[in-house]
Amino acid sequence: MNALFREARFLLGLKSAVAAILCLFLLSAVAVGAGLVEVARQQATIARIAPQQAADVAAIADWASREKDPGNAAYYTFHATWDPPSDLAFAAIGTRDVSPYVLRVRALGLEAQLYEGEIGNPEAALPGRFDFAFVLVYLAPLFVILLFHDLRSGEREAGRLGALEASAGSPRGLWRARIAVRAAGLFLALAVPFLIGAAVAGTALWKTGSVLLIVLAYLAFWITLSVVVARAKRGSLANAMTLAAAWMTLTLIVPAIGHVVINSAIPLRQGMELGQRQRTAVHRAWDIPKSQTMDAFFRTHPEWKDTAPLTEAFHWKWYFAFHQVGDESAADLARAYRAGVLKRAAWSERLGLVTPGVAAQLALHRLAGADPSAQIAYQDRIRAFHGALRGFYYPYLFRDRPFGRDDFARAPVYQAAPDPGGWPGGLLLGLVGMTALVAAVGAWWSRREGL
């Protein structure tokens, strides 16, 4: 314990180390602040849309309730869906800045509506967000390298090594205390701003704890690596270079190569083909006998089979039926597209098992519900809601029930739930595994070299 206090006092006396830890503290504080501001902005946007949406529906109800034609109501009324940021989104914004978190749909073909993009500045999205995940994954290792690369070599180069080890009684204890104090400094510089952010955002306790675990595991990896490298009796310069090269490889090069490999191994062309196929299928209905469309529709929706047969005249139920049939004809492509997005994400997790930076990044985003699988989950919720919309309008359309002003208020309302986030157990295990691997290799190597 005494050794720890001694080291803490020593560290506080080192201006450069204190400056580095303060700098990391400042960066994570700014990142947490920026994340909270962004989340507040997204929440304000969602809140702002509700009254606008209500006014839009009321304006449609004004004219559509005169004729009471359910077709007009179903055709013209859009229904809002939204994906509120989770209680941890402030720490990892993730895909929320490239995909919409508010989307309106109507009871027409869903496949033409589900993939709508958001108005975003692509040049702002390009470099990525400045959030807590970024500070942890990219910047924190640099600070680890800064504080640990010359742990021994710095003392040796200053000519103090012998005297220091002699004065400490147990040299092993001295280095342990020094590592522990510096690690604690870095951990606190990351954890304190995060905990304040979590308190402001009301983050669930298990998520807060999980993030701290990720921070701890990720720092442990870099500290272990630094200590292993620093144990070799080489100069501080060579240590710093080796570590910075490792950092560049693990956080820049390997993920970039992994991205190229994954995207070319799992090409996703279904998206654009899906759009064209659904459109053509929908519009073909105008050129084939109506009975052909209705037969196809009744095969999947037998409950409407006994409704009044179509005549020569236009009927909305036929119109909505061919939209549904159009969706169904593109269903295989839609499934393949969805599976492809998830498969890409799954492979990136596999890469995370051996790349700590990727593991930390993916684990934080999984917890925050801001990764591609959260995006797909939102699309699934929209799909279910759209199904409910169809279920709501079809009885009016197929049974020719008038659709009055009151009926507008009866339409299903989207029930938003922020992504619950998932426990990134596998990724954490990968982080711990990689740390253990580095430690084992380091121990084996130092025994071989007789250090």
Place this chain on the structure above:
Amino acid sequence: MSVMISVARNALRHLLRSRIALTGVVLVALLTLAAAVTSRAYQADQAGLRDRLQHAADQDFAAQPNRHPHRVVHFGHFAIRPASGLAAMDPGVEAFTGNMIFLEGHRQNSANFGDARQSSLLVRFGQLSPALVLQVIAPLLLVFIGAGMVAGERERGTLRQSLLAGVSGGTLLGGKALALGFAGLIISAPAFGLLLWVGVNGGARASAVALSALGYVAYLAFWTLLIVAVSAMVQRSRTALIALVGAWAFSVVLVPRLAPEVAAGLAPLPTRVETDIAVQRDLRAMGDSHNPNDPYFAAFKQKTLKQYGVSRVEDLPVNYRGLLAIEGEKLTSSLFDRYADQAFGAMAAQGRVMDALAVVSPTIAIRRLSMTLAETDLSAYRRFLEQAEAYRYDLVQRLNRLQATAVTAEDDAAKSKSAAAESRSRISADHWRSMPHFAPDRPSAGEVTGRALPSLIVLLLWLAAGALLAARAGRRLNRSAA
């Protein structure tokens, strides 16, 4: 000059002897090569796919049977963004923009199926491209092999020897910079090879290739000078390394990330949903086509009747529904344009804020220069969207005019009641086949160069600042020797 070259030769020999430095140079050169090859292959694949899809869309459109023109308005068309030649060098915002727009009447859809939305989170680590290697990784490698170039000699005591032997500080630093710059050229050679290749093979203009190469040379030269200067100004290699890695992390990693946060706060963007609602609201305020007594459309009717010199709609020589469709599309399109201009105006304001940060980070300047020349920046994307919108408007109005002139008012009115009228309201499929194809044109070479120029000037200023710093460091070396 010969002294400088011999200093450079010695420094290079030293680099070759250092295993770490040599491995680093070879590995990053290989990485650049891999980036050039994969990026080129990916872009060629994308270009093929997009060509095919656009062709398929054109065919689908032309293959429509006889139809009522308004059905064709809703059948719509697809506009697919053609790939740019230099995208292999710098994909820019390509992954963050949609590539396909569904064009139809009454609505303005978004461009969908961008790569970032359908990729794993790895895309946020940066895409492997020659631009990423040259902008981000090459400077860091130069820092590694260059930080100790002068400071290391000082630590070994050979620096003082050289200075006392009469080599001036400026010559010494010049020689070191030449050697480091040579290493920089080796690691970036595959990227320059790619530039040349896309230039020769017609994918890119010679002016863009030349300016892009000039920009990257200036950028890497700036880092070379900065590294040599810092290495000369500090006492120990380790201090130089830490200071330079810090400078690198600040200007290459930190500032580009902070820039959007600053910009987003200063010029917020509306969401698509809000814009959609606002367009509908404004439309209702202008004229409600669902209201038979709407003043705007009543006035339009009076104007039309007067224009044709008749007193009743039934007496018009054209189909009044077609005229209404033309007028309605005109109203909605003017609103689409207005809101799109607002959104792009906000984005341009954000862009100006982000570009201004080039004052503290040369990476911002090279990124802007590179994307602009590769035509993979926001303004190239905006150009595509605007051309797609112009094409959509033209196509829809051609079809609306056909509804006004080629479909009789009686058939149009009776088509949803009677199959015979419906059949008569269909016009010949020849009309679809004679519609123009979507053929977006590229900005002129002069326009691209003009937009690239400011960032090139900023880069050259950075280079001049680097040279000034190196010159000062050289003079300090002279003083320290004396």
